[in-house]
Each structure stands twice: as structure tokens, then as C-alpha cells.
Amino acid sequence: DSGVTQTPKHLITATGQRVTLRCSPRSGDLSVYWYQQSLDQGLQFLIHYYNGEERAKGNILERFSAQQFPDLHSELNLSSLELGDSALYFCASSERYSSEQYFGPGTRLTVT
Amino acid sequence: AQSVTQPDIHITVSEGASLELRCNYSYGATPYLFWYVQSPGQGLQLLLKYFSGDTLVQGIKGFEAEFKRSQSSFNLRKPSVHWSDAAEYFCAVGDKNNNDMRFGAGTRLTVKP
Numbered sequence: 722d723s724g725v726t727q728t729p730k731h732l733i734t735a736t737g738q739r740v741t742l743r744c745s746p747r748s749g750d751l752s753v754y755w756y757q758q759s760l761d762q763g764l765q766f767l768i769h770y771y772n773g774e775e776r777a778k779g780n781i782l783e784r785f786s787a788q789q790f791p792d793l794h795s796e797l798n799l800s801s802l803e804l805g806d807s808a809l810y811f812c813a814s815s816e817r818y819s820s821e822q823y824f825g826p827g828t829r830l831t832v833t
Numbered sequence: 834a835q836s837v838t839q840p841d842i843h844i845t846v847s848e849g850a851s852l853e854l855r856c857n858y859s860y861g862a863t864p865y866l867f868w869y870v871q872s873p874g875q876g877l878q879l880l881l882k883y884f885s886g887d888t889l890v891q892g893i894k895g896f897e898a899e900f901k902r903s904q905s906s907f908n909l910r911k912p913s914v915h916w917s918d919a920a921e922y923f924c925a926v927g928d929k930n931n932n933d934m935r936f937g938a939g940t941r942l943t944v945k946p
Contacts, residue, residue, distance in 0.1 A: 723876060754931065764877075764923060764936040777932035811876055815931060822931055824869075824876030 724748065725814050725825035733831045739800040742828045746793055746814030752776070753795040754815075754822060755787055759808035770795055771817075802832045835860040837924050839937035846914050847945045854909040854940050856924030866907040867925040867934075868898055877923065883907060884929070894918070919944045 724747035734740055746753050755767040757780075766779035770789035781787075784802075789795040799806060809829050813822040838857045846852055858864055865884050869877040881892025888900040898909045907924060921941050927934035 723878070725876070752931070763938050766932075766934050769932055776930070779933050813877075820931075821879055821882070824878070826874070826876045 723823040723825060725812060725823050727810075727812050727825040727828050729828060730826070731829045731831070733833065734802060735833055736802055736804060738802050738832075739798065740802065740830065742797040742799070742810055742812075742830070744795045744797070744812030744814075744825060746795070746812075747823055750814035750816050750823070751793065752815045752817060752820075752822075753789055753793070754813040755781075755795070755797050756811040756813065757808045758811060758827070759805075762808075764811075767797070799830070804832050806830065807832045835864075835926055835933075835935050837926050837935050837937035839922075839924055839940050841940045842938070843941045843943065845943040845945060848916050849913050852909075852911045852914045852918070852942070854922050854924075854942070856907045856909065856937060857905050858907060858924070858926045859905065860926050862928070864907075864926045865929055866898075866900060867927070868892065868896070868907075868909050869923045869925060869936075870894075871921045871923065871939075873920075880909070880922075914942075914944055916944045916946065918942060 726745045751772045753770045758764045767781040769777040787797045809827045811827045813824045815822045836859045867882045868880040883900045921939045924937040
């Protein structure tokens with residue numbers, strides 16, 4: 722158990738819908754990272770937040786957004802969902818942005 | 834642009850045999866290199882990392898990796914594989930701030946009894 726929690730574990734929704742994925746980092750970790758893992762794209766970095774502020778963006782679509790709240794938990798919002806958004810979404814946290822990342826178990830999103 | 838190549842999609846080894854998983858990277862600056870393992874239904878766990886210094890790094894679970902700058906490689910090795918090592922292994926490259934980490938496609942390891 723990495724100490725990073727993600728909810729929900731599984732999510733099934735229809736095209737065009739909007740969903741929110743939640744991540745609680747390890748206690749004391751200030752950085753949160755989001756990744757998408759799909760069969761065709763592999764594992765891709767989406768976005769990094771540090772202590773509430775966005776630090777870096779990767780291959781994140783404009784339909785996706787994220788935020789980190791004062792209690793340091795983070796949410797990834799996915800809107801206008803398409804079939805191709807079906808994937809495993811991982812959150813990771815680290816104490817600082819240069820420290821080892823600890824990954825959560827992921828949220829499996831299925832868009833039908 | 835930075836990228837990581839893992840040439841082997843799937844490797845099968847017998848329990849007790851040695852293992853080497855290949856990783857080649859392309860990175861413009863000083864690379865920070867990582868190996869992660871992912872068991873079915875689990876998140877990724879860091880096995881080891883290389884930032885600088887000794888090019889042979891030791892990790893958890895008896896794994897080691899060697900950084901070879903001249904070959905742009907960071908291969909993962911284990912002298913004797915255990916059945917519990919069966920998993921997917923990912924090589925990754927990034928900067929010192931963990932930003933924009935690039936992962937390889939992964940190598941699935943099967944261990945035969």
C-alpha cells in the first residue's frame with residue numbers, strides 16, 4: 722500500500738458525460754501527478770500540481786482539467802467524454818517535486 | 834524530444850534464471866532514469882532510479898540497473914528470478930522535478946516454474 726488513495730476504483734459512463742476522479746496523496750506529500758494509461762498510448766503524464774499550484778502540463782487534453790485543494794487532495798475532471806478516453810488513470814504523490822513518486826491503485830474509466 | 838524504448842514487449846524466463854530487461858532513452862539534458870514495476874490491478878512501484886554518480890544502481894527486490902551513457906541505455910537486471918517477479922516493468926526518463934516523465938511501452942515478464 723503506497724498510501725495514495727484514489728476513488729472511485731471503477732467508473733462506467735457514456736460518451737459526452739463528465740466525471741471527476743479523486744486522489745488523496747500520502748500524508749505530508751505536497752506534489753500530486755496525474756497519469757493516463759491506455760492500451761494504445763501507454764502511460765502518459767498529464768499534469769503536476771505542487772501545493773495547490775500547477776507546475777507542469779503534459780499530454781492533457783483541453784477537455785480535461787485538474788486542481789489541487791488546500792487539504793492537498795486533487796481532482797481530475799474529464800468532460801465531453803469520448804470512447805478513446807477509456808483508460809486507467811493514476812495519481813501519484815511525492816513529498817516535494819523532486820522526490821520519489823508513490824502511485825495510487827488507479828481509477829479505471831470505461832466510456833461506452 | 835525525450836523518449837524511452839523498451840524493445841521487448843514480452844519476456845519469459847524460468848524461475849531461478851537471470852533476467853535482463855532492455856531500455857533505451859533519448860533525452861536532451863541530464864536524464865533522470867527510473868524503473869517501475871506494475872503488478873496486475875496495482876499501481877506502479879519504483880524499483881530503482883539513477884540521477885548521477887555510480888552508474889550501477891541497486892534497487893529493491895534484488896534488482897539492479899546499469900546506466901551506459903554511450904549506449905543511451907539503462908537496462909534492468911536480476912541474477913535469479915522468482916515467480917513473484919512476474920509483472921509489467923516500465924522504464925522512464927524525466928527531469929529532476931519529476932515533470933513530463935516519459936515511460937516506455939513496458940515489458941511483460943512471465944516466469945515459468
